Amino acid sequence: MANGWTVAETVTDEAFDIVAKDPLEGEWRTFQCKTIRRRADRGGDLVVYAKRGNGTIYDRADADYIIGVWAEDGEMPRVFYFENRMLGEYWCAEARASERWVELSITLNRAAHEGVA
Template identity: 75%
Template sequence: MAHVTETTGKYSELVARLALLANGWTVHKAETDEAYDILARDPLTGDYAKIQVKTVRQRMDRGGDLVVYAKKGNGTNYDLADADYIVGVWAVDGEVPRVFMFENRLCGEYWCAEARASERWIELSIAINRELLAAA
């Protein structure tokens, strides 16, 4: 049986893929291990982007702020060769997950107050919008 952190990470990656697809991105899966989790094509520009997926955590000891820890397995920050964007998936038990996307600014941690998350970060819906997809 998979460890809870591995299961949570895989869940976050699948939810991120779902949100990107629902918002018109073309999502690719690498056959080999890469530094990024997802390679996707932006529906507006046609540019490809390397995306690193992380699970959002809520820090009650920091006033309920949301935090995305964006470090590689070796403890270093993701550079632009690794990821253009970070996608954070906030999955509270029993609730529909929320997905936030933001540019990789080479930080090890990204913080945001819960009340301002959808203002500061781009929130991606997981609900499909067929009109948006047809227009692309």
């Protein structure tokens, strides 16, 4: 919402967590939210495990995008999203996260909300 997206939560049992309207294209997209974890055994790379509780992956009918939320040691959380490519895991080096994934600021962009009653 801080970036101008219109966000809605589902009230029915859906595979996705939220549906949001892209502020630039005006299209509704579905998102599955996951936690980003750091893997010490992978040189500190960041990983998003994008599987259901039963171990199956999300296909494109389940979610258009995956959102990863990374919060470490009381720091301000960082939020990234990327296209659902129907993988069980998405990896990225911390130094390249903002290049490979779209980072969303969680600071309110007041300009995106001007004129909203």
